[in-house]
Amino acid sequence: MKQLSRKTKSDIIFWSILFLFAGYLFLTPSGHNTRAWLISLTLSSPGLSNSSMNEVKTPWRLTSTDGSTVNLAELRNPVFINVWATWCPPCRAELPSIIKLQEQYKDKVDFLLVSPDEPLEKLSRFAKEKEYDVLFYNSNASLPGELKVNVYPTTFILDTDKKIVLESSGAHDWNSEEVHKLLDNLLEGK
Numbered sequence: 001m002k003q004l005s006r007k008t009k010s011d012i013i014f015w016s017i018l019f020l021f022a023g024y025l026f027l028t029p030s031g032h033n034t035r036a037w038l039i040s041l042t043l044s045s046p047g048l049s050n051s052s053m054n055e056v057k058t059p060w061r062l063t064s065t066d067g068s069t070v071n072l073a074e075l076r077n078p079v080f081i082n083v084w085a086t087w088c089p090p091c092r093a094e095l096p097s098i099i100k101l102q103e104q105y106k107d108k109v110d111f112l113l114v115s116p117d118e119p120l121e122k123l124s125r126f127a128k129e130k131e132y133d134v135l136f137y138n139s140n141a142s143l144p145g146e147l148k149v150n151v152y153p154t155t156f157i158l159d160t161d162k163k164i165v166l167e168s169s170g171a172h173d174w175n176s177e178e179v180h181k182l183l184d185n186l187l188e189g190k
Helices: 006-027 029-040 089-105 120-130 177-188
Strands: 061-064 069-071 079-083 110-114 136-139 154-158 164-169
Touching: 006 029, 079 089, 089 110, 089 177, 120 136, 154 177, 164 177
Parallel strands: 079 110, 110 136
Antiparallel strands: 061 069, 061 136, 079 154, 154 164
16 A cells, blocks of 8 residues: 655645635534625725716605615615625625714715515524614615615615715625715715
């Protein structure tokens, strides 16, 4: 029987550890959380030059995890809309920064954290498990055509006239100085 070289043994150990770690990340529930945490370490502020100024005219009614309903057209403040899902690691990674932003602007900006395809019970369980004290929303209808979503998460910031001033796909640090400036400018123009 041939003896394995030191390099071969080292390669076997390296690849075994790598495969075990990948299995942990992708095949276990705690690996799902670890992936979200790893992604959160790389979040950056969103690019703020992406503004379409399209107006959201389509009626859109949402139901929250506390059972209340909201109609987008009735909101009078600027609106922060995050379209996300509980199964999406990048979505989960950016949520803490959105929640911190919401804490600072809660009386001035309306926050709609919308998971269009998940039942409210699942969103409530997720909020309880993560100890998030925010409302999550489920859409009673499909997303308005003006809010096209090709990837989760996608975030929109609307002014008081429901014009889209920012559309950003992918996970970002929403509690950044740039976002604060954008929201402050929208509030001054209110």
